[in-house]
Amino acid sequence: MKCPYCGVPESSVLESRDSFDQTSIRRRRECAKCGKRFTTFERVEGVDLIVIKKDGEREPFDRDKIRKGLMKATWKRPLTIDEIELCIDEIERKLRLKTTKEVKSWEIGNLVMNRLKKLDPVSYMLFATVYRDIHSIDEFDRELQKVKSAITEDEEK
Numbered sequence: 001m002k003c004p005y006c007g008v009p010e011s012s013v014l015e016s017r018d019s020f021d022q023t024s025i026r027r028r029r030e031c032a033k034c035g036k037r038f039t040t041f042e043r044v045e046g047v048d049l050i051v052i053k054k055d056g057e058r059e060p061f062d063r064d065k066i067r068k069g070l071m072k073a074t075w076k077r078p079l080t081i082d083e084i085e086l087c088i089d090e091i092e093r094k095l096r097l098k099t100t101k102e103v104k105s106w107e108i109g110n111l112v113m114n115r116l117k118k119l120d121p122v123s124y125m126l127f128a129t130v131y132r133d134i135h136s137i138d139e140f141d142r143e144l145q146k147v148k149s150a151i152t153e154d155e156e157k
Helices: 063-073 081-096 105-119 121-131 137-156
Strands: 011-018 024-031 037-043 050-052 058-060 102-104
Touching: 050 105, 063 081, 063 105, 063 121, 081 105, 102 105, 105 121, 121 137
Parallel strands: 050 102
Antiparallel strands: 011 024, 024 037, 050 058
């Protein structure tokens, strides 16, 4: 594994552990040259998923796109990188359980939104503003009211 700091390919594994859902292994490594530590994740390559975009274009599934969207939505919010990775793992697992290799982009968006709504309603609103293409205060307020009523229903249960 190449060191992200100095580029040397030699590193030693200090610690290995399974992820929460046991779909990947987290490895803590130390560079043989510079001594800096970094973390890697190892996961089994699954069936290649194809994402069908709104315009009909097809492209390979990319975990990094979900990660980037979640990182933007959770910027300065109280979610850890591990919680974000767990969210991505859960979304990918649900997609891979489908009977087809093709998935529509809106399905991925809905999975992200549903997960964010449970994790952090503020992050959900930030993501929804972009994903649902909210352009006015009225649209934002309608979405906010939906979130508030969902939270109230959950608290009453």
